[in-house]
Amino acid sequence: MDADRLPDTDPARLxxxxxxxxxxxxxVQAEYDNYRKRVRGDRAAVREIAAANVLGTxxxxxxxxxxxxxxxxxxxGLADIADTLRTRLGALGLERLGQEGEPFDPGRHEALVHHVAPDAHELTCTKILRSGYRAGPLLLRPAAVEVTGPPPPGKHKAVDARRN
Structure with missing residues (x-):
């Protein structure tokens, strides 16, 4: 404050x-808190992406x-290497995808072979050809699978039409 200025004593103004x-x-405090949260989220995302890149390689x-x-x-020695590799990759968040008998999910599976079973109601993974993996929410690789399920809707009718 300037020494020449008298202090303002108006209580309402003060x-x-x-x-x-x-x-x-x-x-300012709210902006700083939001900034810290954003930086924390960005760091976590970078860490997640970096781990996914390492796991993918x-x-x-x-x-x-x-x-x-x-x-x-x-x-x-081979058993020890395999166990250590699985354990360490799992600690980084690697999860295996694809099990025989689970319903086919195009978001997690890649169907390489389709077997038709007229009595089936849904596509089911019947054989895992190559495991899929994810790291947290990131899909690193879909599982390559054989599926068994009902015939595709268009093909079933076309086959019946040819028989008549």
Missing amino acids: RRLVGERTADLQR LLPVLDAVERTCAHEPPTP
Whole structure:
């Protein structure tokens, strides 16, 4: 404050100034809180994407280890490598997708073979050809599957029409 200015002693004016400064301070504090939340969310998203990128590059390694374990008797060293790899990737959020018998979901599965079963009511995964994976909400790779289900609607009618 200037030494030449007399302090303002009008109580109504002082209350109004205090109210304005308080509102300004609350607004700045709210903006800062929103900024911190946004930065925290951005950091989490970057961390999630970085983990997904690393996990995606390691999927061929995991596939190779799984194929080796499926086709050869696992030695203690190979079993240890496979278990460690699965554990560490799982700790980073990697989840396997696709199990035999579950309903087909085009958001999680990629149907490579379709077997028709006239008595089926829905498409069902009958064989997992290659596991799919996700990291949190991010789909890294859909599961490649064989499905069994009812005939496609258009093909069933066309077959009946040819028989008549």
